[in-house]
Amino acid sequence: MIDKRVKSVGEALAGIKDGSVVLLGGFGVVGQPQELLEGLIETGARDLTIVSNNAGFGSPMLPKLFGTGNVSRLICSFPRPTPPEFEELFKRGRIKLEVVPQGTIAERIRAAASGIPAFYTATSVGTKLGDGKETREFDGRTYVMEHALNADVALIQAWKADRWGNLTYRGAGRNFNPVMAQAAELTIVQTRHIVELGELDPETIVTPGIFVDRVVQVDSADPPPA
Amino acid sequence: MSATPLKHLSREEMAARLARDIPDGWYVNLGLGLPTLIPNYIPEGREVVFHSENGILGMGPEPSKHAIDTWLINATKQNITLVPGASIFHHADSFAIIRGGHLDLCVLGAYEVAENGDIANWATSANDTLPGVGGAMDLAAGSRQLWALMEHTTKDGRARLVQRCNYPLTASGVVKRVYTNLAVLEITPRGFEVLDIAPGITFDALQARTDARLHVQAKPAARGAAPKKEERAQPNWNPLSIVPKR
Numbered sequence: 236m237i238d239k240r241v242k243s244v245g246e247a248l249a250g251i252k253d254g255s256v257v258l259l260g261g262f263g264v265v266g267q268p269q270e271l272l273e274g275l276i277e278t279g280a281r282d283l284t285i286v287s288n289n290a291g292f293g294s295p296m297l298p299k300l301f302g303t304g305n306v307s308r309l310i311c312s313f314p315r316p317t318p319p320e321f322e323e324l325f326k327r328g329r330i331k332l333e334v335v336p337q338g339t340i341a342e343r344i345r346a347a348a349s350g351i352p353a354f355y356t357a358t359s360v361g362t363k364l365g366d367g368k369e370t371r372e373f374d375g376r377t378y379v380m381e382h383a384l385n386a387d388v389a390l391i392q393a394w395k396a397d398r399w400g401n402l403t404y405r406g407a408g409r410n411f412n413p414v415m416a417q418a419a420e421l422t423i424v425q426t427r428h429i430v431e432l433g434e435l436d437p438e439t440i441v442t443p444g445i446f447v448d449r450v451v452q453v454d455s456a457d458p459p460p461a
Numbered sequence: 462m463s464a465t466p467l468k469h470l471s472r473e474e475m476a477a478r479l480a481r482d483i484p485d486g487w488y489v490n491l492g493l494g495l496p497t498l499i500p501n502y503i504p505e506g507r508e509v510v511f512h513s514e515n516g517i518l519g520m521g522p523e524p525s526k527h528a529i530d531t532w533l534i535n536a537t538k539q540n541i542t543l544v545p546g547a548s549i550f551h552h553a554d555s556f557a558i559i560r561g562g563h564l565d566l567c568v569l570g571a572y573e574v575a576e577n578g579d580i581a582n583w584a585t586s587a588n589d590t591l592p593g594v595g596g597a598m599d600l601a602a603g604s605r606q607l608w609a610l611m612e613h614t615t616k617d618g619r620a621r622l623v624q625r626c627n628y629p630l631t632a633s634g635v636v637k638r639v640y641t642n643l644a645v646l647e648i649t650p651r652g653f654e655v656l657d658i659a660p661g662i663t664f665d666a667l668q669a670r671t672d673a674r675l676h677v678q679a680k681p682a683a684r685g686a687a688p689k690k691e692e693r694a695q696p697n698w699n700p701l702s703i704v705p706k707r
Contacts, residue, residue, distance in 0.1 A: 262515040262552075263538040265531075293538075313593035325591070334592060337514060338556030338599030345553040356560060357602040361633040363584070364594065406532025406549065410515050413551040441551070458531040461538050 239400040239450045240429060244274035247423050247451040251280045255387040258344065258415040259287040263461070264294050266408035268392035268425045270453040272296035275390065281305045286344075286384065288337060288411060290314035290321045293461075306330060310384070312337035336364060341414060343384035348417035348446075353382045389419035392455070393442070396426035397433075400447025401440045408458070409441065417446045424450045469613070469642035470659050477502035478657075479610055479640040483509055483566065490514065490559065490600055492569035492582070493537055495610045499568060510546075512564060514596040516555045519547025536596065559596065560603040567604035569597060571611045571636075573626045576652035576673040578636045580609060581628035594631075601632035613641035613670055620672035622646070622653060643667055647678070654678045 241247045248271065251257075257275070261267025267287075273296050275283075283306045290311055291297030298318035300306060306324075308331040314321070324330040335343070336358045346354050355378035359365035368379040391412045394405035402424060404412060416422050429452045470478065476498035483489060483499075485507040491497055500522065503509050511520040513535045520535060521542035528542075535541045543549075558564060571582040580601055584592035601607055614620055622639065638656075639646045644667050645657040654676045658667060668675050 263534065265515075265534050265538075313595040314591050315593040317591055322591070332591065334594055336594050336598040337552075337596040338560050338603070341552040341556045342560070358560060358599045358632075360602065362598060362630045364598065406530060407513075407515055407517060407534050408532050409549055409551050411552045414553040458534075460529050460531050461534055461540050 237444075238398045239444065239447055240398050241449050241451050244270050244425070244451055244453065245277065247271065247425070247449045248274040248278050251275065251278050251388055251421075253281045254283070255280060256284040256286065256385070258384075258386045258389040258411075258419055259285055259297070260389070260391045260410065260412035260415050261294075262288050262407065262410040263292075265406070265458045266392050266404070266410045266412050267294060267297070268390050268455075269294070269296045270455055271390040271392075271423060271425050271451075272300055276300050276303055276305075279303075279305070282307045284308040284310065286310045286340065286386065286415075288312050288340070291318050292316040294318075301330065304329065308333065310335055310340065312340055334364065339381055340384070341411065343381055344386075344411070344414050344418045346381075347383035347385045348414060351383060353380050355380055384418070386415075386419040387421060389415045389422045391416045391422060391424045391442075391447075393424050393426040393450075395428045395430055395435060396424060396447075396450045396452075397430050397435055397444070398450070399432060400424065400442075400444030400450055401435050402426070402442035402444075402447065403435060403439060404441055413442050416442045422446055422448050425453045425455065426450055427455060428452070468659070468661055471642075473498060473502075475610060475640060475642055478645065479568065479608065480504070483507070485509070487565040488512055488518070488563065490564050490567045490604065492567070492597065492600065493595075494570040496568040496570060497535075497537065499610075512555075512558060513541070514555055514559065514600070516550050516552055517541075517543070517547065518550075518558075519544045521547070556596070556599055556603075559599045562603055562605055564600075564604045566606045566608060567600045568608045568610050569600065569631075571609040571621070571631075572628050573621050573623050574609050574611070574636050574639050574648075575623050575626045576648065577625070578634040578648045579626045580607070580631045580636050581626040582609075582631045584629045586628070592629075597631050601635050606637050607632075607635045608638040608640060609636050610640045613643040613667075618670070620670060623672040643670065646675070649676075649679075651676055
């Protein structure tokens with residue numbers, strides 16, 4: 236019998252190793268799994284690379300994670316506004332920042348999920364963020380090569396899940412979550428609701444359970460008004 | 462050179478001037494800042510679908526205070542509404558829409574636009590410690606048309622329409638049109654062509670505030686977004702008597 240449900244956040248996050256690359260769902264705080272982040276802090280895993288669209292401004296838990304000193308690198312598209320916890324570490328050279336165009340982050344994750352080691356995109360050609368990258372011309376246009384962003388762990392927020400790990404999302408909380416869920420070695424999901432197998436309409440499941448490893452139900456709060 | 466102050470368009474008038482050039486049926490992404498004013502000025506009867514990079518097509522107006530769904534946000538992370546027919550999708554699909562050339566138009570704010578179509582809108586110096594690019598490079602490189610909506614000069618009077626950008630580029634050779642508080646310009650193989658000038662501003666006054674050389678429009682703009690015939694016929698197009706939608 237397949238049952239990906241676990242009883243606690245602690246159990247969901249068991250075994251995360253030092254040096255892990257962690258994909259963190261969410262755009263701002265909408266769709267960002269706060270309870271899983273809190274659990275990640277409690278594991279004490281060190282030397283983490285976090286992949287997140289933002290640097291955690293307005294987020295209850297991401298700045299706290301930076302504050303532990305356990306994150307050595309952030310890959311994001313938009314680190315502003317910058318929470319003080321991140322800024323201080325950055326100024327002291329204790330954390331590396333890699334700014335990547337948002338669509339390139341998304342596609343690098345999608346490529347990793349799909350077994351595609353690299354791809355070409357016109358995004359960043361001729362800019363500082365494209366400097367030094369391999370380029371190639373197709374039909375007269377120049378493209379840069381971007382590598383798949385392989386990850387050890389994905390932390391995902393869903394709205395509904397079943398014991399097979401099938402997922403649906405809520406509103407704009409979908410954002411990076413489905414593509415990140417597909418791309419990591421270990422995909423951990425926090426969900427507001429767990430439903431019986433068969434209750435999710437197959438036509439509306441966004442993430443098929445094959446991509447998911449662990450599911451924990453938490454009574455997480457709705458995002459605050461913005 | 463010190464030019465005398467001119468009466469220029471307000472931010473709302475700039476947004477309105479651009480909005481009237483967006484044809485019925487277009488799919489449009491709006492960048493942060495000034496472009497977010499545009500939906501307020503789409504003329505009645507035109508159906509324009511707004512895309513938000515975080516996975517939404519069919520963004521509606523701001524919610525009323527009593528009907529906020531905090532699960533719905535736009536790229537600026539403000540709460541929004543959805544119009545009937547709206548759809549929600551994940552980030553890789555959202556940027557497939559962008560990168561794949563499915564958007565008819567993207568309107569971005571900019572620090573500088575050059576006569577060769579280069580745009581600089583994400584970092585003000587090569588040494589910014591914490592620059593944020595967001596989706597700007599994807600939008601600039603991927604949209605079918607890129608228009609810039611921006612002040613014609615900096616607050617201290619330095620030109621933003623330049624021969625070559627000084628700030629780090631967002632993308633090169635992509636801007637088709639520029640809407641400023643003083644004029645509307647098209648970027649052509651010979652550089653900036655002036656399509657419209659705000660009321661009371663002369664070509665020479667505009668040139669004095671522009672680093673790049675300006676050209677008089679050779680022929681009326683060909684695309685669907687061109688001003689109407691009767692407007693084109695007037696050498697110094699003006700009215701801006703635009704009533705906001707709401």
